[in-house]
Each structure stands twice: as structure tokens, then as C-alpha cells.
Amino acid sequence: MARPSLLQRLAERHAQRARGDLLRRLRTVTQAEAARIVLDGRELINFASNDYLGLAGHPALADALAGAALRWGVGATAAHGLGGHRAPHAALEAELAEWTQRPRALLFSSGWMANLGVLATLLEAGDACVQDKLNHACLLDGATLAGATLRRYPHRDVAAAARQLALDPDAGALLATDGVFSMDGTVAPLRELADACTAAGATLMVDDAHGIGVLGHEGAGSVREAGLGVDGVPVYMATLGKALGTLGAFVAGSEALVDGLRQFARTHVFTTALPPALAEAARAALRIARFEAWRRDKLAVLVRHFRRGAVARGIALADSRTPIQPVVVGASARAVAVAAALEAAGFHVPAVRPPTVPEGAARLRITLTALHGEAEVEALLDALARALGQSPDATDPRPVDLAREPRRPPRAGAVRVRRRPS
Numbered sequence: 016m017a018r019p020s021l022l023q024r025l026a027e028r029h030a031q032r033a034r035g036d037l038l039r040r041l042r043t044v045t046q047a048e049a050a051r052i053v054l055d056g057r058e059l060i061n062f063a064s065n066d067y068l069g070l071a072g073h074p075a076l077a078d079a080l081a082g083a084a085l086r087w088g089v090g091a092t093a094a095h096g097l098g099g100h101r102a103p104h105a106a107l108e109a110e111l112a113e114w115t116q117r118p119r120a121l122l123f124s125s126g127w128m129a130n131l132g133v134l135a136t137l138l139e140a141g142d143a144c145v146q147d148k149l150n151h152a153c154l155l156d157g158a159t160l161a162g163a164t165l166r167r168y169p170h171r172d173v174a175a176a177a178r179q180l181a182l183d184p185d186a187g188a189l190l191a192t193d194g195v196f197s198m199d200g201t202v203a204p205l206r207e208l209a210d211a212c213t214a215a216g217a218t219l220m221v222d223d224a225h226g227i228g229v230l231g232h233e234g235a236g237s238v239r240e241a242g243l244g245v246d247g248v249p250v251y252m253a254t255l256g257k258a259l260g261t262l263g264a265f266v267a268g269s270e271a272l273v274d275g276l277r278q279f280a281r282t283h284v285f286t287t288a289l290p291p292a293l294a295e296a297a298r299a300a301l302r303i304a305r306f307e308a309w310r311r312d313k314l315a316v317l318v319r320h321f322r323r324g325a326v327a328r329g330i331a332l333a334d335s336r337t338p339i340q341p342v343v344v345g346a347s348a349r350a351v352a353v354a355a356a357l358e359a360a361g362f363h364v365p366a367v368r369p370p371t372v373p374e375g376a377a378r379l380r381i382t383l384t385a386l387h388g389e390a391e392v393e394a395l396l397d398a399l400a401r402a403l404g405q406s407p408d409a410t411d412p413r414p415v416d417l418a419r420e421p422r423r424p425p426r427a428g429a430v431r432v433r434r435r436p437s
């Protein structure tokens with residue numbers, strides 16, 4: 016039997032993806048300032064960024080980065096355990112632990128590496144890893160890497176999660192969930208999941224990549240918002256590359272958790288530490304995220320504004336109270352067409368298609384940030400209503416959930432932005 020050509024096999028997968036309208040297209044942003052980016056020479060209002068608090072371009076972060084680079088150099092030069100662990104890393108870990116009210120925190124170079132490291136360290140072959148179906152890819156991959164039995168429950172279905180935990184009563188068990196789901200903006204039922212884990216003797220892990228900085232007292236995340244501590248959620252992971260505007264991630268929990276990860280998490284041990292200057296930038300971000308509450312307040316206003324405006328225009332919404340406000344359109348081709356129409360109108364909102372989201376649930380993933388203005392949100396809604404109206408064949412069949420909407424009636428009419436991007 017002839018050995019298959021790996022590159023040919025890859026090319027065939029690529030061609031298949033192209034046939035399904037599912038190719039990811041790489042585009043280069045040539046300028047970025049606040050909520051505006053330049054793509055292919057055109058300025059667009061960016062509704063695709065995870066920089067929820069508007070910190071990535073904040074001068075305090077740039078100053079901290081530049082100052083620390085002059086003092087510490089650019090690279091950490093080694094792994095944490097081999098001389099790469101510098102004073103800024105130590106200070107950042109202490110401040111992250113204090114912010115999230117956990118005894119200790121441990122830095123990783125990215126969220127992906129943090130999740131792989133945690134899951135491959137805690138789980139062994141034969142253990143059960145129970146996960147929400149809509150969890151981020153790196154949580155799923157972590158369970159597979161660990162050789163655990165991966166069981167996935169329907170989105171936010173606590174009863175199903177509890178049933179899955181009960182299937183392997185004698186195995187080690189970890190339930191892992193996103194705190195805020197990256198493509199849906201929904202928030203996990205953390206208190207109920209914590210109760211289910213306690214009842215089953217399982218450990219709960221929360222990936223709060225999209226909750227940190229946005230939810231909870233002083234932006235300390237979804238777990239703080241749910242009033243849960245280290246007992247309820249022993250493993251808390253969050254990233255620094257979204258609301259904190261930098262790069263990297265951390266895991267926070269007990270002394271035993273962090274000591275163990277420091278020894279055994281291969282994605283922490285066998286990799287170069289983050290640049291110390293980046294740790295200094297993250298410390299500056301943490302202070303702003305924590306104490307400039309107006310950024311979260313503004314986000315909340317924009318989220319309400321977006322949802323009211325969408326309802327007024329008959330645009331179906333997902334059940335999200337977070338800055339991630341997807342508009343599910345169904346077919347991939349339709350999502351691409353709506354995204355193109357939005358771009359023509361001056362807005363960057365990428366189409367997210369399978370396999371990133373389930374089959375038949377392609378969407379526009381709209382994200383709001385503290386840098387947007389209400390007029391920009393209004394203009395986006397107008398353009399969205401027009402774009403959806405132009406290809407009305409596949410509207411989202413799910414009902415609009417207004418359970419969390421304020422009682423005030425929607426504003427009549429749309430406010431036009433004076434300055435349209437060229």
C-alpha cells in the first residue's frame with residue numbers, strides 16, 4: 016500500500032473547505048487606532064476586537080511596555096524555571112491573585128497554553144472531562160491531549176452535565192467551562208455547575224478569557240460575579256490578550272494547584288517566559304481594568320443600546336448580556352454576504368462559520384468595546400438591518416430573548432452618524 020502524501024492530504028482538506036465557502040481569509044490591518052482599523056486602504060469601524068475595555072492602545076500600557084523594555088530588555092531569555100522569571104512576572108502574578116481573590120496565580124504565554132497545561136497536568140487516561148459543547152477549542156484539545164474521556168453536554172445544560180459526571184463515579188473528574196462563551200456571549204451557570212461538581216466530587220475549571228475585566232466586582236470576572244471562591248471553582252484561568260489588551264494568560268487557585276502546575280505543566284515549564292516588559296504592560300492594564308469602572312459602565316450602556324436597537328429593527332439576538340453580541344444567520348454563504356455588505360458600509364464584522372461554530376449557525380460576531388460610541392452602534396445597526404434585509408432567506412429561527420432587556424421602549428428611528436468612515 017502506498018504511503019499517503021501528507022501535504023497532498025492537507026491540500027485536499029483545504030480544497031474541501033474552499034468548496035464549502037469555509038476558507039478563512041487572512042487580511043492585514045495596516046493601521047489601528049481606537050475602534051478604527053484600515054483594511055485594504057479603507058478605514059472601518061472595528062466591531063471584531065476583544066479589546067473590550069479599550070486598553071490595547073492605551074498610552075499607560077505603551078509607556079509601561081517601553082520603560083520596562085529599556086530596563087529589562089525585550090525577551091525573557093529563558094523559561095521561568097531557568098532564569099526567565101523576572102520581578103515583573105512575580106509582581107503580576109501577585110496582583111492577579113489579589114484581584115481574583117485567590118491564594119496564588121501562575122503565568123502562561125497564552126490562553127491556549129494555559130488550558131493545555133492545566134488539563135494535561137490534572138487529568139490522566141481514564142479520567143472523565145465533562146465540557147460544555149460550546150467550549151473553546153483549547154479546552155477540548157486539552158482533554159484529548161490528556162487522554163481523558165471527553166464528554167460534552169448541551170450548552171449550559173446543568174442537568175446533562177450532572178448526568179455525565181455520574182457516568183464514571185470512580186474516575187477522576189474535571190468539569191471545564193468557558194465563563195463567557197466566545198462565539199455566543201452567553202454566561203455559564205457557574206453556581207449550578209459548582210453545586211453539581213460538589214455533589215459529584217468533581218473539580219470545576221472556568222476559562223474566563225472573555226469574562227475577566229468585563230464581569231464582576233472591579234472586573235474580576237465571571238466567577239467573582241457568581242460569588243464563588245476557590246472551593247467552588249478550584250481552577251480559574253483567564254487571558255491577558257482580550258480585555259487586558261496585552262498577551263498571555265494565568266491560572267489562579269490554591270497553593271497546591273500553582274505549586275503542582277509549576278512542576279508539571281509542560282506548557283509552562285518548557286517554554287520561554289513572556290517578555291517582562293509585557294508583564295509590566297499587563298500590570299498597567301490590570302490597574303486600569305480594575306479601577307476605571309466607567310469603562311465597564313459604558314460597555315453595559317452600549318450593550319443595552321445595541322440590543323434595544325436590534326429589537327426595534329427586528330434583528331434576532333442571542334441570549335447575551337456581554338459585549339459579545341452575535342447575530343446568527345445560518346448558512347455560511349449568507350454570513351459572508353452580510354459581512355461583505357457591512358464592510359461596504361464601513362464596518363468590520365467578520366463572518367464566523369463552521370467548524371468554529373456549529374453547522375447551520377454561521378454568524379456575525381459583533382463585539383462592543385468601551386471605545387465605541389452610541390452613534391457608531393446605531394450606524395452599525397442600520398447597516399446590519401439593511402444587509403440582512405438584502406438576503407432575507409435564512410433568518411435565525413431562535414426567538415429573541417428579552418428577559419434581560421430593560422423595560423424602556425426602544426428609541427424610535429435611527430440616529431445617523433455624521434462622520435462615516437471613507
Ligand SMILES: Cc1ncc(COP(=O)(O)O)c(C=O)c1O
Nearest residue numbers: 125126127151197222224254256
Ligand atoms: C474562551 C477562550 N479560551 C482561550 C482562548 C485562547 O487564548 P489565547 O488567545 O491567549 O491563546 C481564547 C481565545 O483566543 C478563548 O476565546
